[in-house]
Amino acid sequence: MKYYFDWKKNIDEDELNIVIEVLKKDGLVLVPTETVYGIAANACSNEACLKIFKAKNRAQDNPLIIHVSDKNMINSIAEKPNEIEEKLINAFMPGPFTLILKKKKIICDVASCNMPTIGVRMPSNKIIHEIISKSNIPIAAPSANISGRPSGTNVNDIIRELSDKLDVIIDGGECKIGIESTVVKVASDGIPEILRPGFITEDDIKNVIGSVKLSDKLFKKVNKDEKVESPGMKYRHYAPSTECVLIKFDQNQIKKVNEILSRNPNSCVLGFSEDLKYININKDKFINMGSKNNLNEISHNLFSSLRKIDTMNVQLAIIEGVKKENFGLSIMNRLVRAASNNVV
């Protein structure tokens, strides 16, 4: 790392100019967004985007999301959206939402992995917005983590993993939402399909468009050679090194946790604050995700909680799941993958 900028309180104009210079020279910048931190580079430069793939050890066929500051920039990087796509843009941008559109040539082939489409996202976070609008550079930014690991939602977690690969680190505090954007592609029948669930839910999209479908791959293990709409679906994701088991949300959830604990005493539990008193575990082996009645809190804490598992020095992590509906479905999508589909 060459520069560390603390922008938790405000954006420093001189430092902003340095960030823009680094981006113009194909450097990598750690930037906060409202979802998770991103490793940002100039989306028009093959060289810059190659550095992202190297830093993350990312599969060569997994394209990067392109971040813009406004609608004009969408038009400069993607072909004209159809009526349904236009409605989605108006409803959910800026915000935690990524729309797959046909790409224009200005976006480099490394960023799009030679696909004819790109994921376009207009973040609402002020810091990344300022960087894009002042530089006028579309920004390629994947989540800030080594591929396969939980995404980074605060600078401390990320520095340990990536600091030697970054030219600038911008500290914007903790990311508000905590899980990545909802990725949507409008199918040829005009129905939006959710390729990755996020804060913008099935119901939110249905309310705007009238119809929506969920990809049938969201909770499946996908074979590396399988053809999928979104390459990210194929890869191991969010997984701690420690073995994990995810307990479905139901009336017997706490009972199941205790049963597994009695058979596996060297475990930690990733659970809800109100359940601690019913779970037979030492407080220091309990990682609190928040209240089970507050999905926003759980989402906010999710990735840093998953990262804590590997610091616990245990053989097994027992994870309490949430109800698989609305925003809970997006949280479960991450947890099922973190547990490598080991769900009971």
Ligand code: TXA
């Ligand atoms: O919230 C977010 O989206 C964060 C922040 C930094 O903006 N970014 C992020 O990027 O999560 P990443 O690279 O970790 O995930 C991008 C996902 C992958 O699953 C990828 O396969 C999918 O978006 N994707 C990107 N371009 C695509 C395309 N043209 N068609 C289908 N899926 C695409």
Ligand code: MG
């Ligand atoms: Mg990612």
